[in-house]
Amino acid sequence: MTSPATLSSTTGAWSPRLRALLITLCVVLFLDGLDVSMIGVALPSIGAELDLSTSTLQWVVSGYVLGYGGLLLLGGRTADLLGRRRVFLVALAVFALASLAGGLVSSGPLLILTRFVKGLAAAFTAPTGLSIITTTFAEGPARNKALSVYTVFGAGGYSSGLVFGGLMTGLGWRWNFLLPVPIALAALAAAFVLVPRSERVRDGGHDLLGAAFSTAAMLLLVYTIVSAPTAGWTSARTIGSFVASAALLGAFVAVERRVRHPLIRLGILRRGSLVRACLAIVAVAGSYFSWQFIVTLYFQDAIDWSPLQLGLALLPIGLMVAASSVFSDKLVDRFGTARIIAVSLAVMSVGYLAFLRLDTDPSYVTMVLPAMLLIGIGWIGFPAINIQATSGIDDDEQGLAAGVLQTSMQVGAAVVLAITSAVIATGADVTSSPHAALDAYRPGLEFGAAVAIVGALVAALALLPRRVELADEALDPVPEAEPEYVAGG
Missing domain, CATH: 1.20.1250.20 (MFS general substrate transporter like domains)
Structure with missing residues (x-):
């Protein structure tokens, strides 16, 4: 209504x-x-x-x-x-x-x-x-x-x-x-x-039973991801927790298929625009949180920056994100969500690759700042992801669509960050010297960049007209009219 x-x-x-x-x-x-x-x-x-x-x-x-x-x-x-x-x-x-x-x-x-x-x-x-x-x-x-x-x-x-x-x-x-x-x-x-x-x-x-199963599955999954680096990814506890989480998720799907008024209308997951938005938000948030996690540890522990110095160094990204509010909606109106998401993720990927030049005595002006500015440009696509996810959704399911998108962001980012932490844990002793710390952290930086690159490639596929048409036919079996500004995305 x-x-x-x-x-x-x-x-x-x-x-x-x-x-x-x-x-x-x-x-x-x-x-x-x-x-x-x-x-x-x-x-x-x-x-x-x-x-x-x-x-x-x-x-x-x-x-x-x-x-x-x-x-x-x-x-x-x-x-x-x-x-x-x-x-x-x-x-x-x-x-x-x-x-x-x-x-x-x-x-x-x-x-x-x-x-x-x-x-x-x-x-x-x-x-x-x-x-x-x-x-x-x-x-x-x-x-x-x-x-x-x-x-x-x-x-x-x-x-x-x-x-x-x-x-x-x-x-x-x-x-x-x-x-x-x-x-x-x-x-x-x-x-x-x-x-x-x-x-x-x-x-x-x-749907109290569905709510119980879905909440338990998500809680157990996030708990397992967060604790896996300490317990060990191949430990019986971690493997058992993943199996139990999958079982709870399976039970949730079974309940949703049978209950008269499900917590989640599973058909909403067949909307191509929502699925693509969820994948994009995992790439953006997962890569950035992993990158910032490593930067926080390296700059403070290895090369002795204070918390305030680090915060001020990262501030340009926040300022760019704030400035984008003036024009990001106009970009979406003109170019559509798919183009904005693909381009912003591509630019963000270039920023991560540029940051791989990091050394033990980095110049903020010539090395750190340019990479941060490119990463900041990547966040301009964040509003477009939210617009894409909620476009064409009925009012009585807007909260559901928003929950699906933000769950993808939190759980997806947790997965990427946990893997990044595991990659770092296999490296050298980060406390022995700045060089050792950088050697240990570099694989994590490379993994975060790879996540962003994969996200950019997936987003770019939506720009191919034939692929979009086939994907939307498969994901949206019942055609629905969508506004022109989200066409193809």
Whole structure:
């Protein structure tokens, strides 16, 4: 059903209320990205004060990934079933409370628990916020512009968190947890007033068994990926966990085929545009998170950069992502999503290849900065991925499509990062010298570049008219009219 807000957004200029709504949703997504990178900078201080071992300390980050990646799919569909406004408000309130608790606790296990709860809350706010936009702004230029601004805030939050993390850690690591609290509460108050009410799916029912199987499968999969580098990829524990996750996923599919009102309409996975968007987002996020993970370790541990120095060095990428909000929607309107995604991934791949020239005394101006600028250009295609994934999807399944896309991003990036970590672990001793560290990290850099290159090649295939036609016939057996700007993508 089309909401009144959607109708008003088709008239041209946005009303002040629509602008305020978009800003509120952007702030919440900004907090999600900010939280991840800020905490990463503070880990050494947290470990020192709470006396946590390195293996325990990793769960301060991994706990968030478990909650976020494992529950994203359920979060998107819950918003469709129970109402986007209700789910968004409750999840945002939980996020604020968990942030406050994280800044006050003095126990490692309790801190990890608050991180899991925050990830759980983000798993509901992220797809719900995206579906609020796609059901409020009319499909076409208005939605393209809104999604461009929205996705830029998410990426900008992650980049800005590195700088804020360095500053807050200087005051005390607890400020990394407390800083988001007043911002989240202000966004909650604004959302209470601005987020429109949406009709619940009256005949959707509640597929509790499917929800249990899908959530358990995603949680176990993410847990296995995160813990595999420590336990060993070929250990009985890791192999058994992968088998159990596959069994749970199989049980979920079996339930969805038989239940009257499934959690996921499996037919949505036959949409070519959604599948291509999911593959692209895995390539973009997986390659970048792996690259930044290595850069953070190498620049701080091997060549003695401070956290603030590193954050400022990476800032050009965040600034480029923010600047792209001015024109990314116009690029999509003119060239279509497929072209933008393929070109941006190709440029990003060139940036990773250029970064392979890294040495033990890198020049920031002549070596590091040019590579970062090319990688930053790659993020210009991120809004196009969101537009491609949600184009032509009915309003009552926008949350589902958003959940599928963002689950692909989180779980896919976790897979790529885990493999990168395993590749690094097989290298030389990274603590013996900068040269040894670089030798150990280089295979990880090469793997991240390979992921981006494969993503660019897959995206380029969609530009071949005959291949697109055959692919869409196979993936979309029932023809659906799509806007011109996503043709071929």
